[in-house]
Amino acid sequence: MNAPHWIAGAWVGMPSVDSIDPATGEPIGQFAEGGTAEADAAIAAARHVFDRTTWAQDARLRQDVLLAWAAALDTQRESLANLLTRENGKAIAQSRGEIAGAISEVRYYAGLARHVAGHVLEPEPGTISTMLREAAGVTAIIVPWNAPAVLLVRSLAPALAAGCTAIVKPAAQTTLLTAAMLRCFEQTALPKGAVNLVNETGHATAERLVESHDVDVVSFTGSTVTGKKIVAAAADSMKKLSLELGGKSCCVVFEDSDIAAIAPRLARAATIISGQQCTAARRVLVQASRVAEMREHLTRALASLKVGPGIDASTDIGALIEGSACDAIDQTIARACDLADRVLLRGERSGNAFLSPTLVEHSDPQTFFCQEEIFGPFVTLETFETEAEAIEKANDTVFGLSASVWTYDGARAFRIARALRNGTVWINDHNKLFAEAETGGYRQSGLGRLHGYDALADFTEIKHICMPAGVADGVTPLR
Ligand code: NAD
Numbered sequence: 001m002n003a004p005h006w007i008a009g010a011w012v013g014m015p016s017v018d019s020i021d022p023a024t025g026e027p028i029g030q031f032a033e034g035g036t037a038e039a040d041a042a043i044a045a046a047r048h049v050f051d052r053t054t055w056a057q058d059a060r061l062r063q064d065v066l067l068a069w070a071a072a073l074d075t076q077r078e079s080l081a082n083l084l085t086r087e088n089g090k091a092i093a094q095s096r097g098e099i100a101g102a103i104s105e106v107r108y109y110a111g112l113a114r115h116v117a118g119h120v121l122e123p124e125p126g127t128i129s130t131m132l133r134e135a136a137g138v139t140a141i142i143v144p145w146n147a148p149a150v151l152l153v154r155s156l157a158p159a160l161a162a163g164c165t166a167i168v169k170p171a172a173q174t175t176l177l178t179a180a181m182l183r184c185f186e187q188t189a190l191p192k193g194a195v196n197l198v199n200e201t202g203h204a205t206a207e208r209l210v211e212s213h214d215v216d217v218v219s220f221t222g223s224t225v226t227g228k229k230i231v232a233a234a235a236d237s238m239k240k241l242s243l244e245l246g247g248k249s250c251c252v253v254f255e256d257s258d259i260a261a262i263a264p265r266l267a268r269a270a271t272i273i274s275g276q277q278c279t280a281a282r283r284v285l286v287q288a289s290r291v292a293e294m295r296e297h298l299t300r301a302l303a304s305l306k307v308g309p310g311i312d313a314s315t316d317i318g319a320l321i322e323g324s325a326c327d328a329i330d331q332t333i334a335r336a337c338d339l340a341d342r343v344l345l346r347g348e349r350s351g352n353a354f355l356s357p358t359l360v361e362h363s364d365p366q367t368f369f370c371q372e373e374i375f376g377p378f379v380t381l382e383t384f385e386t387e388a389e390a391i392e393k394a395n396d397t398v399f400g401l402s403a404s405v406w407t408y409d410g411a412r413a414f415r416i417a418r419a420l421r422n423g424t425v426w427i428n429d430h431n432k433l434f435a436e437a438e439t440g441g442y443r444q445s446g447l448g449r450l451h452g453y454d455a456l457a458d459f460t461e462i463k464h465i466c467m468p469a470g471v472a473d474g475v476t477p478l479r
Pocket of ligand 1: 278
């Protein structure tokens with residue numbers, strides 16, 4: 001198993017850097033190390049296809065390519081899920097779900113490829129204004145390691161559907177899975193160079209892609225810290241940016257909820273991908289009259305989740321992405337436990353990169369662990385008395401990615417959902433994402449939207465073509 005670069009349709013570069021299975025600490029393959037030279041070659045290839053071929057105009061070809069890619073991915077569904085678990089550590093059921101979701105999303109955008117529609121107006125008599133939605137150009141897609149299949153697809157599929165060409169830069173931890181997915185394009189009519197792949201351990205390639213004046217769009221999923229660097233580095237070229245960044249999801253639980261029934265669901269929402277999902281439940285805000293039950297049931301639910309190798313079908317919480325990240329998260333959690341009003345459950349660090357969940361109860365939402373994204377199995381329990389207090393506490397954050405409201409009172413659920421400043425709010429559920437439904441961040445959780453039609457629109461420019469056609473002979477202008 002290896003991952004060279006893929007540039008202009010050729011697999012190039014000698015794989016030399018180990019990709020590690022976080023469950024064992026052992027290498028499972030190697031990837032090629034790239035830099036600015038590979039970035040420049042990939043940009044040139046993508047530019048050539050965009051500027052010199054009819055790719056951007058040929059919607060039917062793009063649909064055929066996307067459908068064939070989905071079919072090829074489908075034949076490798078199980079081996080891709082296995083590779084995802086081995087390279088990322090997540091539980092195999094989650095990997096299977098992610099690959100299935102990715103394939104479904106490719107098919108969704110294959111359909112939309114044939115409906116990149118503009119509109120036509122006559123703003124004054126005899127003047128025809130055509131608004132064409134055109135592909136924005138060459139897109140750099142920078143992907144994190146936590147959900148490398150679906151986060152790749154939700155940028156690449158709408159970019160290709162819109163008529164863009166692309167350079168993919170995966171995270172160093174998940175290069176093998178990315179290469180395996182892109183290899184499936186070889187069974188399609190994708191023009192050589194329409195999609196390219198450059199791997200790297202550092203950030204030189206990614207920085208070149210962001211700074212380059214030959215790249216028109218950057219679609220980035222990752223941390224808010226890196227997102228801010230990208231905004232600054234892209235300023236000179238003023239390219240379009242789509243940024244899907246960090247979050248600190250609140251679950252607001254009202255007193256009419258069935259606490260015993262929802263606590264296990266909150267525990268799973270908090271520990272999905274070992275707590276390494278941007279939308280994972282991080283803060284449980286429960287109405288004060290029910291806090292004792294929530295304390296008991298949530299502690300029990302989190303403690304009952306099985307930690308172990310993701311490849312074992314009975315595992316709920318797999319390894320974190322790597323040993324060093326696991327140590328850093330564990331140290332942050334230790335600091336949080338020192339400050340928290342009450343530690344209800346303290347997770348244990350074990351093996352190469354395993355960490356069981358921690359739950360703390362706390363009253364001051366300003367404390368660092370209620371504010372900062374801690375990318376691991378760590379949850380806070382807080383209380384509120386009134387709706388107004390719940391909204392104030394939930395909105396007291398720089399993030400705005402997602403949240404959930406738990407109540408049987410439909411009107412209240414909708415009212416709170418409207419008041420929460422988040423791109424997604426679930427009612428009596430958490431972490432449900434669909435190819436069809438736009439997702440993205442308010443405030444420092446990002447710019448733009450992915451999934452849905454709006455994601456495709458983010459990879460387009462609107463061109464106004466104005467034609468004074470005049471009015472027909474015998475027709476009198478009124479003014
Ligand atoms: P990260 O920001 O460290 O890295 C993400 C990607 O950016 C990697 O490919 C990395 O190589 C690249 N990168 C790093 N420095 C760069 C630079 N200076 N210029 C350009 N690219 C650079 O994030 P991570 O730790 O890999 O992923 C976890 C983060 O991603 C969390 O904050 C999580 O919330 C966020 N995330 C957000 C969403 C969302 O939909 N909003 C989804 C998944 C993950």
